[in-house]
Each structure stands twice: as structure tokens, then as C-alpha cells.
Amino acid sequence: xxxxxxxxxxxxxxxxxxxxxxxxxxxxxxxxxxxxxxxxxxxxxxxxxxxxxxxxxxxxxxxxxxxxxxxxxxxxxxxxxxxxxxxxxxxxxxxxxxxxxxxxxxxxxxxxxxxxxxxxxxxxxxxxxxxxxxxxxxxxxxxxxxxxxxxxxxxxxxxxxxxxxxxxxxxxxxxxxxxxxxxxxxxxxxxxxxxxxxxxxxxxxxxxxxx
Ligand code: URA
Numbered sequence: 124x125x126x127x128x129x130x131x132x133x134x135x136x137x138x139x140x141x142x143x144x145x146x147x148x149x150x151x152x153x154x155x156x157x158x159x160x161x162x163x164x165x166x167x168x169x170x171x172x173x174x175x176x177x178x179x180x181x182x183x184x185x186x187x188x189x190x191x192x193x194x195x196x197x198x199x200x201x202x203x204x205x206x207x208x209x210x211x212x213x214x215x216x217x218x219x220x221x222x223x224x225x226x227x228x229x230x231x232x233x234x235x236x237x238x239x240x241x242x243x244x245x246x247x248x249x250x251x252x253x254x255x256x257x258x259x260x261x262x263x264x265x266x267x268x269x270x271x272x273x274x275x276x277x278x279x280x281x282x283x284x285x286x287x288x289x290x291x292x293x294x295x296x297x298x299x300x301x302x303x304x305x306x307x308x309x310x311x312x313x314x315x316x317x318x319x320x321x322x323x324x325x326x327x328x329x330x331x332x333x334x
């Protein structure tokens with residue numbers, strides 16, 4: 124699919140999902156499906172919209188988003204070059220952590236986005252998107268910045284969530300170092316040289332469909 128076809132497929136997908144009954148819909152102002160270049164080399168996946176995202180309908184537009192923009196800039200890219208999505212598309216009340224059943228409800232939307240965008244590299248931001256793609260057994264403190272491969276062969280580099288670095292400043296240089304690995308990983312993927320092993324045993328029906 125070329126860029127226009129991918130965008131049309133994403134628009135169609137979002138309009139289908141906009142009519143569904145989803146667990147966090149009633150309390151949210153609007154859905155935040157994600158945005159960016161559908162033909163990107165890198166798909167970033169965060170957790171859920173916060174207050175600013177809920178108001179604007181766009182992902183990562185608050186303080187964490189500002190830091191994410193800086194990190195993307197470190198590797199010579201701009202937001203327009205990449206695609207950013209979340210697992211959960213409606214803001215959880217008070218920004219609480221998503222519940223397992225909420226992840227289950229929204230994950231197929233994300234799975235379909237991944238199918239359409241079909242990016243060479245996925246970067247997960249935070250533990251929820253990491254656990255969804257790689258399974259629940261990993262600890263982000265152990266595997267951040269390390270490329271892993273899903274059962275279906277997608278390469279995923281898990282990273283700390285940029286919001287975590289706003290509370291814990293020691294994570295800022297770690298995130299910067301991890302981001303700076305992205306160009307090399309992409310180059311290895313494109314030249315077929317990645318040696319990452321399969322990372323995860325799929326846990327749920329949705330993960331099975333995706334992985
Ligand atoms: N945090 C996320 O995980 N996603 C957003 O869109 C904003 C903040």
C-alpha cells in the first residue's frame with residue numbers, strides 16, 4: 124500500500140471504531156486514534172491519552188509530548204516523519220492506569236493500525252505497550268533499548284515512557300541513549316541483519332491475532 128492508500132485505510136478504520144461501544148468512551152471528550160506519516164519507518168506506541176490529548180484529539184501533545192519531540196529530533200527526525208499511536212484511545216479517568224479488560228477492548232484497534240502501517244520498527248513507550256507486544260514477563264528496567272522480535276517477526280524496541288522521565292530526571296539520558304540506537308537498528312532491519320530472537324509467548328486472543 125502506498126501512503127495515500129494507508130491513510131485511507133486508517134481513516135476507514137477510525138470511522139468504524141468511532142461507532143463502537145468502548146469502555147472509556149463515555150468519560151472522554153474525543154478519541155485519540157494516533158497521527159503521523161502512515162508510511163513511516165517507525166511506529167511509536169504509548170499508553171493512553173491524557174488531558175491535553177483528550178482536548179485536542181492528538182497523541183502526545185502535553186509535557187511528555189514535548190520531550191518526545193526532543194527525542195525524535197535527536198535522531199534527525201520530526202513528528203511528521205513518524206507515526207504515534209496509543210493502545211488506549213480514550214482518556215482513562217484521572218489518567219489512571221488502564222485495566223486489563225480496557226487493554227483487551229482497545230487492542231484490536233491498535234493491531235489493525237499496525238497491520239495497515241506495517242512499519243519496519245515499532246518503539247514502545249512505557250510498560251503497557253511493551254507488555255502488550257512482547258508479553259507480560261519482561262521488565263522495562265532490564266530490556267529498555269534492546270531490540271526484540273515478536274512471533275510474527277516484527278522488531279520492537281521497548282523504551283521508558285517519556286512522562287516517567289519528567290518525574291525521574293535520571294531517565295532522561297537513558298531515553299536519549301536508547302533513542303540514539305534507533306538509526307542503527309533500522310539500518311540492520313533494512314539490510315536484513317537483525318539477529319534478535321523471538322521475545323514473547325502471546326497471552327491473549329488479541330495478541331495471537333497480532334503476533
Ligand atoms: N502519554 C501517552 O501514553 N500517550 C499520550 O498520547 C500522551 C501521554
